[in-house]
Amino acid sequence: MGVHNLSMRLLALPFLIVLAVLVVWPLGSVVRDSFLSGSAWSFDNYQSILSDPYYRQSFIISLALSVVTTAIGVLLGLLTAVSLRRRSGRLRRSAMAFANIGANFAGVPLAMAIIFLFGMNGAFTLILKGLGLIGEFNVYSVTGLVIAYSYFQVALATLLITPLLDSVGRDLEEAAMLMGCGPLRFWLRIGLPGVARQLIAVATLLFANAMGTYATTTALTGTSVNVVTIRISELVSGDVFSDPNLANAIAMLLLAVLLVPIVGSQFAARERRS
Numbered sequence: 001m002g003v004h005n006l007s008m009r010l011l012a013l014p015f016l017i018v019l020a021v022l023v024v025w026p027l028g029s030v031v032r033d034s035f036l037s038g039s040a041w042s043f044d045n046y047q048s049i050l051s052d053p054y055y056r057q058s059f060i061i062s063l064a065l066s067v068v069t070t071a072i073g074v075l076l077g078l079l080t081a082v083s084l085r086r087r088s089g090r091l092r093r094s095a096m097a098f099a100n101i102g103a104n105f106a107g108v109p110l111a112m113a114i115i116f117l118f119g120m121n122g123a124f125t126l127i128l129k130g131l132g133l134i135g136e137f138n139v140y141s142v143t144g145l146v147i148a149y150s151y152f153q154v155a156l157a158t159l160l161i162t163p164l165l166d167s168v169g170r171d172l173e174e175a176a177m178l179m180g181c182g183p184l185r186f187w188l189r190i191g192l193p194g195v196a197r198q199l200i201a202v203a204t205l206l207f208a209n210a211m212g213t214y215a216t217t218t219a220l221t222g223t224s225v226n227v228v229t230i231r232i233s234e235l236v237s238g239d240v241f242s243d244p245n246l247a248n249a250i251a252m253l254l255l256a257v258l259l260v261p262i263v264g265s266q267f268a269a270r271e272r273r274s
Contacts, residue, residue, distance in 0.1 A: 232248075
């Protein structure tokens with residue numbers, strides 16, 4: 001038995017080495033450097049962030065963007081997953097393929113697509129203006145980021161929620177229908193409560209995905225929108241205001257923000273199981 005356990009640990013050794021080199025070592029370096037101000041150990045970096053309205057605003061805007069686009073992603077992804085539940089064959093496969101493409105279509109290509117569609121002379125912008133539905137519209141703003149984030153958030157939510165709803169038994173749904181329970185009532189009273197813990201986990205993943213988005217943000221709005229990832233990038237690579245240690249402190253606060261919903265979802269799941 002001891003030999004078997006030793007062999008299993010030896011098989012896991014390459015993965016542990018890669019994990020230590022790519023995750024533990026860099027994270028330890030970020031934690032250490034976040035407490036360095038000049039060459040002295042202190043909490044000055046954290047005090048500067050918490051006392052500066054500019055950095056606080058970056059967290060507020062990032063949180064608002066993440067919460068709004070997570071809600072949009074979960075809602076539209078859930079509706080799409082429910083509609084695909086009774087579909088099979090080519091339609092379902094096509095929908096899942098497009099969702100897979102959308103979930104991975106981010107960064108500069110997504111920003112360019114959003115500009116082509118919603119820019120000053122974008123196709124959708126001109127159509128909506130021609131119909132009198134909108135006036136002036138600036139895609140290089142928080143509104144543009146909501147559109148861009150929602151694109152991959154909805155696609156990712158569809159990918160995650162569709163197989164999740166497949167776990168709800170068809171016989172349970174059919175039994176509810178025979179007892180006079182409509183589709184809406186079934187999902188609100190039976191279906192969704194049964195997978196609530198998994199839906200919370202999906203929402204947590206979408207929230208973290210939005211909070212950590214950088215390439216799409218910088219390609220679409222540059223530095224005009226004050227979000228956390230842009231502030232970190234400026235402090236790391238900026239020519240004038242370069243301060244890597246302050247950037248490390250912001251990254252640690254971002255990690256703390258991401259841990260809150262993760263830990264909260266774990267406690268909610270534990271209480272539900274008990």
